């Protein structure tokens with residue numbers, strides 16, 4: 001009787017824990033969904049997505065793209081500079097070369113947008129994080145020396161997660177962006193008004209309201225009141241614009257967008273934007289993020305820009321007759337990343353000498369068909385155009401330009417219709433007559449443009465185009481898939497699935513073994529082979545379930561991880577130093593500071609990687625391998641010991657990042673100590 005009661009009691013206990021977990025989750029994320037009434041949210045869901053009667057479609061007219069330098073505007077974006085005090089490779093050097101060489105040649109972009117991670121904010125070992133005034137001063141000095149700050153409305157920057165590592169609040173002294181940044185405010189919103197149209201640029205700061213030190217600061221979030229402000233801004237009809245660009249540091253994939261108080265989601269309000277521009281992911285790793293760009297289902301383009309830090313990439317965008325084109329270009333360096341910081345030029349404290357710059361080409365007509373947005377752009381203008389239009393920036397005079405259409409040389413003359421470099425709005429426009437009807441066969445074509453300057457430096461650009469206004473497949477492969485994915489949803493679902501599977505599997509096995517203590521699988525040993533895999537698997541789970549110490553410790557560890565905080569730590573060490581309270585609780589559902597919840601998603605990521613995979617999955621598998629064997633095989637023992645040491649080292653790293661408290665108050669420490677002891681106990685008994 002006594003033997004069966006405890007396992008049966010696990011059923012109500014588990015149900016209770018799930019119930020509590022659900023409530024904790026609701027509480028932790030409540031600021032993303034405050035006062036969203038159920039009724040209203042149903043009403044709003046009908047208003048999206050774009051319908052064909054949407055105003056953006058009604059302005060398409062018959063302006064012809066010809067050979068005149070009209071209806072044209074260009075600007076630039078850079079991202080993830082990571083100006084660092086300690087990192088000598090890339091980073092700072094790339095940014096300095098961008099200012100010293102690229103800006104003077106591109107000359108008059110309407111403005112430059114910087115989508116976050118201005119500074120690196122990591123220590124010399126790249127483990128802990130804090131804001132360094134030197135890094136911010138370098139940023140400011142470089143901008144001053146380049147003259148960028150003398151041009152009103154020229155430089156627009158946003159904070160990234162690195163700029164809010166270890167920053168207690170917007171008002172904190174540690175928020176150096178407030179002092180050394182250019183915008184010095186949370187986000188920006190400006191309109192470029194030209195006689196041919198109005199273009200709106202809205203930048204949002206989705207940093208956590210209290211900037212936790214790394215590593216729990218990778219995901220951004222945008223709460224209900226932020227969403228309300230954004231929705232009001234975007235939907236304000238009196239601010240109608242031909243295109244609205246939304247700028248953010250975080251891609252949508254790594255931002256928790258809450259709902260507006262009317263219940264609208266980010267997808268609902270995204271119908272007002274044409275392009276979402278962001279950074280943050282660099283190029284990921286192993287070639288997974290070479291082109292993190294996608295066309296979102298609600299008809300906007302999401303264009304992540306690779307970093308300045310390692311990849312030395314900058315972007316030029318042009319809006320030509322309301323068609324948006326862009327090119328992502330590498331800095332003209334001999335090596336990328338640059339190993340040694342450049343010496344400063346005479347008369348400057350940080351800015352280096354200008355380097356050689358080969359011509360850069362951006363084809364604005366025909367626009368690259370992979371990025372056509374027929375709900376936002378007058379795509380018919382391509383078919384009705386009379387000229388191919390190119391923007392070519394070069395340091396020296398251009399001597400030769402060749403155009404190839406589908407591999408055949410285009411024999412029409414290429415004429416300069418731009419203005420002088422000395423003009424205020426320098427637009428280096430080249431045009432060449434063409435007949436787009438020749439390509440109107442609902443197929444893809446390609447155009448190659450080659451330019452050579454008088455120093456013999458060459459530039460080349462290849463663009464896929466269609467003249468029927470249909471979008472081409474983006475061919476982004478895995479990158480396109482990844483950027484279109486809701487990472488938070490994937491991580492959360494995987495964790496919930498993994499956790500429930502482990503819990504239920506253990507519970508049912510325990511109950512089964514309790515009532516069938518003499519099941520043959522518990523008594524007969526199998527040699528693992530593909531044929532007996534299923535039997536072996538069940539034998540191992542039966543064996544583990546019938547070891548009370550192992551079973552109950554693991555089971556309670558699993559339940560505690562969804563119902564109790566995992567540890568207490570100095571989440572914002574700088575705040576603690578300043579005498580404020582930066583001590584917080586880490587829960588699966590977010591971080592709690594002074595009893596206030598921050599819906600920081602990184603806790604889920606940590607839970608999945610560190611707990612579910614390495615602290616639970618690997619341990620279970622290891623015990624499965626060694627249970628039932630007559631003798632402990634040495635190599636498995638060594639493997640387990642290595643895993644144990646490694647888990648220990650990850651706890652030590654946590655202590656470096658969030659203080660020793662993070663070890664002494666940690667459930668994982670208990671679990672780690674336990675199975676170190678249990679392993680030894682099993683070995684010698």
Ligand SMILES: *[C@@H]1O[C@H](CO)[C@@H](O)[C@H](O)[C@H]1NC(C)=O
Nearest residue numbers: 031033034035036224225261
């Ligand atoms: C939510 O609603 C309650 C009352 O219904 C109100 O007191 C509170 O201020 C609201 N909160 C926000 C953020 O609007």
Ligand SMILES: *[C@@H]1O[C@H](CO)[C@@H](O)[C@H](O)[C@H]1NC(C)=O
Nearest residue numbers: 058059060061062063064384
């Ligand atoms: C279209 O263009 C023609 C000639 O260029 C002009 O006469 C006509 O008014 C235009 N129509 C509209 C709707 O702009």
Ligand SMILES: *[C@@H]1O[C@H](CO)[C@@H](O)[C@H](O)[C@H]1NC(C)=O
Nearest residue numbers: 059071196197198242321322
């Ligand atoms: C911008 O929108 C206005 C209003 O719809 C329209 O008249 C104008 O032609 C557009 N500009 C361009 C370059 O298409």
Ligand SMILES: *[C@@H]1O[C@H](CO)[C@@H](O)[C@H](O)[C@H]1NC(C)=O
Nearest residue numbers: 232233235236237238239240
């Ligand atoms: C729309 O924008 C205009 C101009 O900035 C402002 O005066 C007006 O109050 C805004 N309307 C709403 C509903 O936010």
